[in-house]
Amino acid sequence: MGTVTTTTLQQPQAEEYRVHYLNAKYGIKSWLLTTDHKRIAWLYLVSTTFFFVIGGVAAAMMRLNLVSPQGAIVQPETYNKLFTIHGTIMIFFFLAPAVPTVLGNFLIPMMIGARDVAFPRLNLLSWYIFITAGMIFIYSVIAGGVDTGWTFYTPLSTSYVNTHVISAAMAVFISGFSSILTGLNFVVTIHKMRAPGLTWFRLPLFIWSMYAASLIFILAMPVIAITMVLVMLERLFHVGIFDPALGGDPILFQHLFWFFGHPEVYILVLPAMGVISELIAAFSRRRVFGYGFVGFSSFAIAVLSFLVWGHHMFVSGQSVYAGIFFSAMSMAVAIPSAVKVFNWTATLYKGSVSYEAPMLYALGFIGLFTIGGLTGVFLASLGLDVFLHDTYFVIAHFHFIMVGGAVMGYMGGLHYWWPKMTGKLYPDYWARLAACIIFIGFVLTFGPQFILGFEGLPRRYAMYPPNFQFLNIMSSAGASILAVGYIMPLFYLVWSLKYGPEAGPNPWGAKGLEWETASPPPVHNFDKTPVVTEEAYAYGAHPAPVTTAAS
Amino acid sequence: MSEEQHATLVAEQFDDQVQQYQAASLGMWVFLTTEVLFFGGLFASYTIYRYLHYPGFEIGSHHLEVLWGATNTAVLICSSLTMALAVRAAQLGKIKDLIGFLVVTLIFGLIFLFIKFAMEWRHEYLEGLAPGVNFTYAGPHAHQVEMFMIFYFVLTGLHALHMIVGCGIMTTLIILALRGAFSKGHYNAVEIAGLYWHFVDIVWIFLFPLLYLIGGRY
Numbered sequence: 001m002g003t004v005t006t007t008t009l010q011q012p013q014a015e016e017y018r019v020h021y022l023n024a025k026y027g028i029k030s031w032l033l034t035t036d037h038k039r040i041a042w043l044y045l046v047s048t049t050f051f052f053v054i055g056g057v058a059a060a061m062m063r064l065n066l067v068s069p070q071g072a073i074v075q076p077e078t079y080n081k082l083f084t085i086h087g088t089i090m091i092f093f094f095l096a097p098a099v100p101t102v103l104g105n106f107l108i109p110m111m112i113g114a115r116d117v118a119f120p121r122l123n124l125l126s127w128y129i130f131i132t133a134g135m136i137f138i139y140s141v142i143a144g145g146v147d148t149g150w151t152f153y154t155p156l157s158t159s160y161v162n163t164h165v166i167s168a169a170m171a172v173f174i175s176g177f178s179s180i181l182t183g184l185n186f187v188v189t190i191h192k193m194r195a196p197g198l199t200w201f202r203l204p205l206f207i208w209s210m211y212a213a214s215l216i217f218i219l220a221m222p223v224i225a226i227t228m229v230l231v232m233l234e235r236l237f238h239v240g241i242f243d244p245a246l247g248g249d250p251i252l253f254q255h256l257f258w259f260f261g262h263p264e265v266y267i268l269v270l271p272a273m274g275v276i277s278e279l280i281a282a283f284s285r286r287r288v289f290g291y292g293f294v295g296f297s298s299f300a301i302a303v304l305s306f307l308v309w310g311h312h313m314f315v316s317g318q319s320v321y322a323g324i325f326f327s328a329m330s331m332a333v334a335i336p337s338a339v340k341v342f343n344w345t346a347t348l349y350k351g352s353v354s355y356e357a358p359m360l361y362a363l364g365f366i367g368l369f370t371i372g373g374l375t376g377v378f379l380a381s382l383g384l385d386v387f388l389h390d391t392y393f394v395i396a397h398f399h400f401i402m403v404g405g406a407v408m409g410y411m412g413g414l415h416y417w418w419p420k421m422t423g424k425l426y427p428d429y430w431a432r433l434a435a436c437i438i439f440i441g442f443v444l445t446f447g448p449q450f451i452l453g454f455e456g457l458p459r460r461y462a463m464y465p466p467n468f469q470f471l472n473i474m475s476s477a478g479a480s481i482l483a484v485g486y487i488m489p490l491f492y493l494v495w496s497l498k499y500g501p502e503a504g505p506n507p508w509g510a511k512g513l514e515w516e517t518a519s520p521p522p523v524h525n526f527d528k529t530p531v532v533t534e535e536a537y538a539y540g541a542h543p544a545p546v547t548t549a550a551s
Numbered sequence: 552m553s554e555e556q557h558a559t560l561v562a563e564q565f566d567d568q569v570q571q572y573q574a575a576s577l578g579m580w581v582f583l584t585t586e587v588l589f590f591g592g593l594f595a596s597y598t599i600y601r602y603l604h605y606p607g608f609e610i611g612s613h614h615l616e617v618l619w620g621a622t623n624t625a626v627l628i629c630s631s632l633t634m635a636l637a638v639r640a641a642q643l644g645k646i647k648d649l650i651g652f653l654v655v656t657l658i659f660g661l662i663f664l665f666i667k668f669a670m671e672w673r674h675e676y677l678e679g680l681a682p683g684v685n686f687t688y689a690g691p692h693a694h695q696v697e698m699f700m701i702f703y704f705v706l707t708g709l710h711a712l713h714m715i716v717g718c719g720i721m722t723t724l725i726i727l728a729l730r731g732a733f734s735k736g737h738y739n740a741v742e743i744a745g746l747y748w749h750f751v752d753i754v755w756i757f758l759f760p761l762l763y764l765i766g767g768r769y
Contacts (some may be wrong), residue, residue, distance in 0.1 A: 116564035118574040167573075184581045192574040193564070218581060222589035230596070230705070237683025239701050240694060241596075247694035252599060437557055529566075 020423070020520040028430050036523065041106035041421070042368035043127050048098050048381065049490075051134060054141075063445075069466045079145035079462035081163070087150030089166065092175045093134050095406050096264065100217075100273035101126075101182055103413045104210050106421060108186055110514035110521065111204050113530040114197025114231035118188040126181040133175035140167035149460065151261070152252040157359040158234040165263045166232050173228040176221040177269075183217025185206035186210055195506045195513065197532035204512055204536045205281075205294055208272030209299045212298035216263045216270070216305060227253065239492035254316055258309035266305040268402055269369075270298055272409025273340055279412050282510040283359035284351025287537040290343040297336035304333045310321075314385045323382050330380035337373050340367060355510070357431030361412025368404025372397055375450065393453025396446045404442055411438070411489070418493060419507045423520040424500030430492045438485030444478025511537050569719045572739050579743045583750045586713075593709070597702045597761065604660055613766035614688075615703065616681055620763040623663050630659035631752045638745045644735030651703065652726045653741075655750065659720040660714055667711050675700070694703020703762055710758060713751045720744045737749075 005127040019268030021038045031039060062082050065073050074082065105123065109116050117123050141147055148157040157165050190211050194203075230241050231253070231290040240246030242253040281288045288294055309316055318326075344366055353359070379385050390395060415435075419425055448471040453459075457468050464472065506515040517526050565571040601608045637652035672681075679687030681704065682697045690696070724744055728731065733741060 066605055114564065118564065119578060120562075120564060129590070180585050184578060188574050188578045189575055189583050192570055218585050219588050222585045223592040226592040233705065239682040241701060245700055247604075249600070249603070252596055256596065259592075313648075343760055473756070476726075517738075 002321045021523045022520050024523050025439045037105050037109050037117050038125050041102050044101040048094050053084050058086035063476040066472045071462045076462035081145035084146045095268045098410045113513045114193035115411035115524045117185050119185050126178045130178035133171045137171035140164035153275050154250050159243045167227040169232050171226050176225040179217045180221045183214035185493050186214040195530050202535050205277035206274035207272045208295040211300040212302040213267050213270040215302050217268045220260045220263040227256040256509040258312040262309045263305040268406040272406045275409040275413035276365050277361030279358050280347050281300035281537040284348050285539045286347050286351040294338050294343050296337040300336035314388050327382040334377050358412045358416035360435040361408050365408040368400050391453035392449040392457045395459050399446045419503030424496045425503045426492050426496035434485050434488040440487050441478050441481030443516035445475050448474045575739050579746045588606045597717045604695035607692035608699045609766040611696040611699030615763050616671050617763045619666050623666050624759045626659050626663050627752045627755050630656050634745050638742050641738035641741040660718045
């Protein structure tokens with residue numbers, strides 16, 4: 001907790017009025033027409049939070065319904081719509097954009113010492129495309145909802161349901177282009193905009209993982225886009241593409257969907273892994289152990305992610321030899337994932353570990369992601385998956401990755417860089433409390449679901465046999481604790497905007513170019529283009545907090 | 552300072568024109584990678600169905616206007632040549648030649664679209680080969696022929712959409728060139744538009760044999 005004192009010491013200019021990106025211009029137009037990557041990050045922060053709330057409300061209603069074996073509050077049809085809304089919004093409109101477009105947009109140019117991303121107007125266009133897609137999905141919800149699940153499996157989605165599949169598929173189709181353009185922008189930015197002296201092996205690991213995630217954006221999103229086009233065509237014109245009754249092949253849809261769908265999972269978690277690398281280094285005051293391994297493991301994950309899609313189809317009538325291949329490749333993903341986890345823990349070893357709020361999220365990530373990853377190996381095993389497929393075990397597994405991993409990483413990153421984004425400090429006590437509540441709520445929500453799934457409760461049902469009620473109630477109770485944990489940051493972070501103490505350029509005493517400029521940063525990020533002369537996380541080189549303020 | 556000179560030409564996030572040019576060029580290549588996967592999903596589906604339903608796909612293919620398709624292939628190859636010549640003219644700073652070649656490329660593009668829609672799609676629609684709109688074919692393997700035609704319309708439609716965008720880009724370039732936006736050493740937009748144009752042409756080079764030349768026709 002030496003943070004506050006170091007900050008105030010480094011603030012000779014705190015009194016005078018300073019122009020930065022937040023007060024350079026005022027008015028709604030200055031936000032909606034901005035090309036500043038930092039302001040676009042705020043646009044995304046507000047909009048993804050909006051979608052997170054909608055997806056969260058849907059989840060809360062599901063958990064509430066599952067309190068009773070007969071379904072406590074809604075009809076089964078409504079329940080189907082709820083899990084579709086929850087899944088689609090969380091995947092396409094919260095998790096996929098959250099870390100890349102909020103933290104990535106804000107940080108990539110700052111971390112590489114650039115004034116902006118390579119294509120600032122394209123960056124703004126991505127946001128408008130995202131919002132258009134989101135609004136179309138909201139329309140489909142208001143118009144009556146969709147009940148196919150976020151996977152849009154055919155022929156259910158194309159021939160059998162009477163809900164708003166076309167508008168929902170259109171929303172997914174359009175949102176893909178937003179992600180593609182963001183990924184394109186990041187790849188070019190990272191390649192071409194790095195400051196003098198910032199070689200690839202001096203880059204922060206967040207940049208490496210964002211680069212790997214951007215590659216997946218570029219390669220996977222177009223496939224879901226074209227698949228959604230085919231779904232819409234089949235539904236509109238009743239022509240046989242995927243519906244066996246019309247001569248199509250539903251398995252092909254599953255291949256196309258999961259060719260996108262599984263890499264998508266790594267889009268969600270890779271950026272969060274990058275955040276964790278930053279947090280672990282900053283709060284244990286050590287260079288990330290095995291920097292090269294952690295960096296390249298991101299690429300290994302990105303490459304492997306395209307070779308594992310068949311593990312979603314072990315019971316879909318896929319050839320058993322394909323099953324063996326996909327099983328082996330899926331287990332192979334555990335290797336680069338474990339490389340990261342072991343290197344993070346090795347970084348902690350003999351580090352000067354401190355437990356500010358972001359670090360609590362990072363430690364939570366390591367524990368929960370490890371459980372999520374290990375249960376993933378269970379599910380990658382061909383024989384075991386036949387037993388566990390489409391049960392709550394799967395639900396618990398991927399929520400450990402997506403919520404325990406991706407959301408924890410996002411929350412940790414948001415807390416870590418909040419002082420940089422706003423120039424204000426939030427109350428660390430409340431933030432640590434929220435982190436603990438989220439952790440406890442999360443484990444209580446999804447821990448019981450492993451047992452439920454192992455005992456055979458299938459996913460996506462609005463009702464269940466009464467003997468599963470106890471664990472379901474535990475899970476729902478956990479969800480309510482989780483909700484409290486997620487609501488708390490909304491209050492203290494907004495509070496800090498007005499009442500928080502000045503953060504100063506580097507409240508954590510962390511390394512990295514983003515901490516060498518003022519908080520909030522000036523419009524062009526740096527008063528002078530920085531020249532990089534040392535590797536990332538050079539914490540050993542000097543006593544940590546002293547070096548940072550000098551520009 | 553050279554920075555002052557290029558101030559109007561270099562966007563504020565870039566240090567110099569070289570960086571701007573490299574970024575724009577890489578951006579287009581990355582975009583084309585996305586496009587490969589975009590078409591790739593369709594090509595993969597097409598290949599699987601062609602393997603599964605070969606007889607119907609052969610019949611469907613024989614209903615296509617192969618001569619118009621071949622003509623269009625020639626038109627697009629010529630347009631690629633004129634596009635390449637346009638880029639060369641821009642490199643050399645010959646603005647009049649640049650405008651000329653861009654206009655010719657645009658005309659080739661419009662000819663392609665005219666043949667595609669007015670000669671081919673209209674014909675197939677009238678013949679009752681348009682699934683979901685007007686499909687009356689009742690010969691052998693009707694379901695499979697219908698599936699072939701779906702892929703024919705989706706693939707050529709998507710390609711035509713890219714051609715329409717390409718024609719829009721050509722028109723923009725012509726207007727910019729007329730306004731004097733390009734000069735020797737400053738022709739990024741032309742070169743990058745050229746990459747896009749060639750890509751769309753190459754997609755057609757794959758589409759033509761895949762769709763029109765199934766089985767022995769003659």
